[in-house]
Amino acid sequence: xxxxxxxxxxxxxxxxxxxxxxxxxxxxxxxxxxxxxxxxxxxxxxxxxxxxxxxxxxxxxxxxxxxxxxxxxxxxxxxxxxxxxxxxxxxxxxxxxx
Numbered sequence: 001x002x003x004x005x006x007x008x009x010x011x012x013x014x015x016x017x018x019x020x021x022x023x024x025x026x027x028x029x030x031x032x033x034x035x036x037x038x039x040x041x042x043x044x045x046x047x048x049x050x051x052x053x054x055x056x057x058x059x060x061x062x063x064x065x066x067x068x069x070x071x072x073x074x075x076x077x078x079x080x081x082x083x084x085x086x087x088x089x090x091x092x093x094x095x096x097x098x
Contacts, residue, residue: 023077031058033077035070 023033036051044065051057056073059065068076 022080023073029060030080031060031077033058033073035073 020034033056036055038053041048041050054070055067
């Protein structure tokens with residue numbers, strides 16, 4: 001299963017004025033996250049996700065991609081310092097992904 005970079009997944013919309021930052025959830029779930037600057041659609045294995053301005057796109061170590069609102073993201077995730085590649089946090093038993 002090839003790993004996909006969050007910026008590549010989101011396409012051109014993520015390349016303009018966006019910085020990918022690694023965050024951890026208060027429940028110990030480590031994700032890559034990027035905040036959407038404007039309305040955009042991007043493809044996933046399960047169809048297109050429709051993001052609004054301010055939403056966060058999250059990718060977990062298994063490659064699952066999902067959206068969450070800014071309010072939910074800020075109340076449940078905290079930034080991490082420099083860390084290992086996201087895939088290193090993958091649990092031993094696979095639970096899905098693209």
